[in-house]
Amino acid sequence: MASFLVSLLLLVLQKYATPFELVNTSFGTTLDAIDLDPVLVANVSEDATSSPPPGTSKRTPHSIIIGVRKGGTRALLEMLDIHPEVAAAATEVHFFDWDENYAKGLEWYRDLMPYSYPHQITIEKTPGYFTSPLAPERICAMNSSIKLLLILRDPAERVISDYTQVYFNRLENHKPVQAIENLLVRSGSLNIRYKAIQRSLYDVHMRNWLKHFPLEQIHIVDGDALIHDPLPELQKVERFLNLAPRIVSSNFYFNQTKGFYCIRSDGRERCLHESKGRPHPSVNNTVLQQLRSYLQEHNQHFFRMVKRTFSWQ
Numbered sequence: 001m002a003s004f005l006v007s008l009l010l011l012v013l014q015k016y017a018t019p020f021e022l023v024n025t026s027f028g029t030t031l032d033a034i035d036l037d038p039v040l041v042a043n044v045s046e047d048a049t050s051s052p053p054p055g056t057s058k059r060t061p062h063s064i065i066i067g068v069r070k071g072g073t074r075a076l077l078e079m080l081d082i083h084p085e086v087a088a089a090a091t092e093v094h095f096f097d098w099d100e101n102y103a104k105g106l107e108w109y110r111d112l113m114p115y116s117y118p119h120q121i122t123i124e125k126t127p128g129y130f131t132s133p134l135a136p137e138r139i140c141a142m143n144s145s146i147k148l149l150l151i152l153r154d155p156a157e158r159v160i161s162d163y164t165q166v167y168f169n170r171l172e173n174h175k176p177v178q179a180i181e182n183l184l185v186r187s188g189s190l191n192i193r194y195k196a197i198q199r200s201l202y203d204v205h206m207r208n209w210l211k212h213f214p215l216e217q218i219h220i221v222d223g224d225a226l227i228h229d230p231l232p233e234l235q236k237v238e239r240f241l242n243l244a245p246r247i248v249s250s251n252f253y254f255n256q257t258k259g260f261y262c263i264r265s266d267g268r269e270r271c272l273h274e275s276k277g278r279p280h281p282s283v284n285n286t287v288l289q290q291l292r293s294y295l296q297e298h299n300q301h302f303f304r305m306v307k308r309t310f311s312w313q
């Protein structure tokens with residue numbers, strides 16, 4: 001029975017995989033810069049094969065972590081999972097980008113959610129949604145009062161982290177790689193068409209979300225703050241989601257060796273780690289300054305849009 005369900009899931013994945021970007025749900029492949037040990041992350045296919053605990057059901061999410069890629073989305077989801085009233089899922093499936101048979105897609109999406117009790121809320125994360133042109137409209141059609149979580153970090157750092165992930169993925173797949181400067185600069189000037197830069201234009205993407213959702217429905221988590229001191233950021237999220245304050249300081253301890261926080265809950269321990277210990281490249285300082293000065297204007301525009309500032313350089 002279990003293996004039948006696994007095959008069925010794979011079949012469904014294959015079936016839906018062709019027309020739109022389906023990110024492999026295997027957790028080893030898509031790591032955030034600030035990430036958790038992939039082996040300790042909950043398992044979608046495993047969840048689908050076990051029989052549901054009595055009194056639970058699958059529901060479309062009450063809240064979605066919409067991005068940003070490399071912003072610390074997995075860390076945020078894992079930390080929120082400490083809360084007893086949260087059922088967390090990392091589907092990373094871009095089904096909202098798919099045009100055909102929306103209703104069927106929705107059913108399939110719900111099926112990827114974990115079983116949850118009526119007193120729990122389900123939180124899903126798909127980091128690609130933030131930069132997807134279709135996601136805001138589709139998510140709004142699914143549930144216009146859904147609460148959205150967006151975790152952001154310094155957009156220049158995000159570019160480098162994005163590059164680093166792609167770099168190591170290409171190395172693993174024996175594809176040619178380039179120095180970051182070759183991607184950032186074309187004929188002497190900043191290559192603003194580089195996708196990693198495009199994804200860091202937070203104002204451009206946010207404008208698209210604000211066409212469909214009021215600002216109050218999108219809570220922005222400061223990713224840099226979350227990593228250096230998780231609790232205050234998580235308490236803000238608890239308030240935003242109307243959850244009782246159940247995440248406490250003893251859920252975290254700092255590992256000096258790693259230089260990151262570890263999570264302690266339900267007798268389990270999970271540690272943040274820098275992308276499998278992958279080092280970031282050192283970027284030519286002239287090029288980095290070019291990138292930062294280009295992003296600065298977009299950042300200022302974003303701050304006005306969200307009526308809030310961040311300590312990005």
Ligand SMILES: *[C@@H]1O[C@H](CO)[C@@H](O)[C@H](O)[C@H]1NC(C)=O
Nearest residue numbers: 010013014024025026028029
């Ligand atoms: C997902 O990735 C794993 C490991 O990288 C690979 O073995 C598997 O075939 C992939 N599955 C799909 C559906 O692409």
Ligand SMILES: *[C@@H]1O[C@H](CO)[C@@H](O)[C@H](O)[C@H]1NC(C)=O
Nearest residue numbers: 038039040041042043045046
């Ligand atoms: C995830 O599911 C696979 C297949 O059912 C299983 O072999 C693996 O141990 C699971 N991983 C975790 C972390 O539970």
Ligand SMILES: *[C@@H]1O[C@H](CO)[C@@H](O)[C@H](O)[C@H]1NC(C)=O
Nearest residue numbers: 060061062063143145146147
């Ligand atoms: C829509 O989202 C809101 C906010 O999380 C939630 O209260 C409501 O139950 C959701 N509706 C559906 C149909 O899931």
Ligand SMILES: *[C@@H]1O[C@H](CO)[C@@H](O)[C@H](O)[C@H]1NC(C)=O
Nearest residue numbers: 255256257258259262269271
């Ligand atoms: C801290 O991190 C180191 C290096 O990864 C690890 O060997 C050690 O077990 C960790 N200590 C705790 C208390 O988690």
Ligand SMILES: *[C@@H]1O[C@H](CO)[C@@H](O)[C@H](O)[C@H]1NC(C)=O
Nearest residue numbers: 181185188283284285286287
């Ligand atoms: C950095 O790049 C600039 C051109 O963009 C070049 O003139 C300079 O020599 C480079 N610096 C180093 C240390 O490589």
